[in-house]
Amino acid sequence: MYTFKGKQYPCCASLTMGMIGGKWKTVILFHLMEGELRYNELRKQMPTVTERTLSLQLKTLEQDGIIKRTVYTSKPPLKVEYSLTEFGETLIPVIQSITNWGIFAVEKYSE
Amino acid sequence: MYTFKGKQYPCCASLTMGMIGGKWKTVILFHLMEGELRYNELRKQMPTVTERTLSLQLKTLEQDGIIKRTVYTSKPPLKVEYSLTEFGETLIPVIQSITNWGIFAVEKYSE
């Protein structure tokens, strides 16, 4: 049994999946891997996600200390950038492993 | 946009997560990584999963060609072994990356 930030996980794999699991988190992290992005830039990279869901996932990732949110303006139009924290950067090899396998799978076993 | 086995994914990361995402699949694969296991052996490794869920996840993984199910007896008590397929073995580096990060996270940031 593993404990992390007050939550219990039956397996070390569960812990990681608890942080980056779900339909969209790895996609967000994949796009943030190469540098910070604004909210709308992220949206353009992920045309099929709804605003509500994107917003929720970003907030969760921020609460988990994986990404950070920086506001550059005080009045509208707002400028907000999202980027990986130092802790979030330790996930890069994991995300890369996940994306690499996805590419491998389509290339090797496409229809 | 990526297509794999009739399903569409907006990102190569989505594809992988579609196969190994969810609460239990990575845990199952983690335990099968080192060799085949019987149904009840898996259950003992995963005390908090319900039978129904374990059963469903195993079936999904089998349908996706990641694990294979082998029946050794024709009459009860049945002996059924689960193991990775060749395709499933290509996921080992991904699973290992995921579990390694989980271990790293608890060691580094556990209070």
Add this chain to the structure above:
DNA sequence: CGGGATCCGCCTAGATACTG
């Protein structure tokens, strides 16, 4: 022993409209 059948709660995520 290795599941299937049934019922159900909850949470994730979608659609749409609105706001500082």
Add this chain to the structure above:
DNA sequence: CAGTATCTAGGCGGATCCCG
């Protein structure tokens, strides 16, 4: 521009009982 509010649906996963 960068979100929030509200409502809703679908599916994942839990609980329990049953079967070959």
